[in-house]
Structures are given as structure tokens and as C-alpha cells.
Amino acid sequence: MSKSHHFLLLFPAFIFVAGLSKADQSIISQLQPQPLESFNLSIIQNVGSCYYTVVVTTSCSSPRYTRDQISIAFGDAYGNQIYAPRLDDPSTGTFERCSSDTFQISGPCAYQICYVYLYRSGPDGWKPDTVEISGYYSRTVTFTYDTYIPGDVWYGFNWCQNASSALQ
DSSP, rough: HHHHHHHEEEEEEEHHHHHHHHHHHHHHHHHHEEEEEEOOOHHHOOSSSSEEEEEEEOOSSSSSSOOOOEEEEEEOOOHHHHHEOOOOGGGGGTTTOOOOEEEEESSSSSOOEEEEEEESSSSSSOOOEEEEEEEEEEEEEEEESSSOBBBSSSEEEEEOHHHHHHHH
């Protein structure tokens, strides 16, 4: 292939990357977990009786085990929030490197789960790979972290269309 053909093959890729708008860049950044500036746990309802299966897979590059305290909060775009403090249990090997832990969490009935935040407090550090959530009214959704969770901050994803009202 001549050099001019190589240019013709690379030119469309350059145009695509150079042409990303700020909105496109914002969408790409939503694929990465973000810290949440404020999170109001007091608005969590204790209405309804739905169960959720949450599967947390810990990365193989995480510490061998963690004594950190791990909490989770997730919900839908309609303000239905589910909160589970202290998923961790070091005596049972929860959140060990290269492992998956499954939790049954009860809470208010939510529609499609579109956000999840993890909270970590402790000295060890912890790196989840994925968090998979399924519920009766929600198809299974997987959030890919693949990064260390910073300490003492809610950290995660918000893919809700009506994001501002879901977390206020």
C-alpha cells in the first residue's frame, strides 16, 4: 500500500477524534466512575419490599484482602434509592482479590437502576472490577469500575437521564 493510502485510512480517524464536541467528551467521561460531591442518605425511603441481587467482583490487582468498610447506594431516575451499609465482612473473606461476592439487598422498589455509588473507609484500599445489579423491575446492569475507590467519598456512576433529581 502506498503512503497516500495510509493517509486516507488514518484521515477519517483523525477527523472523528478531533471532531468530538464537549458533549461527546462528557458522555465519554460518564463511562468512568466519578466522586459525588454530596449524597443525601436521609431521603432513602423504607417503602416497598423489593430484593436486589448485587454481585461485586474485586479486581485481581486489588490488595489480597481488605479490612475497609464498604457501603453501596444505588437507584433509579425516579428517586427510589437503596442503601446498604457495611457490605464488608473480613472474617468471611469478602472482597478478596480476584473474587466475586453476591449480596441480597432489600429496599424500596425501583425501576431501571441507573446509578451506583460505593463508599470505602479504611486503611487498606480496594479495587472493584465490576458491580452488577439486578432487581424485579430492572434489567441487569453492570457498572465497570476497574479503579481504586478513594477513601471517605461516594464514588461511582450516574447514568440517569434525570440525574439531578435522583440524587438531591
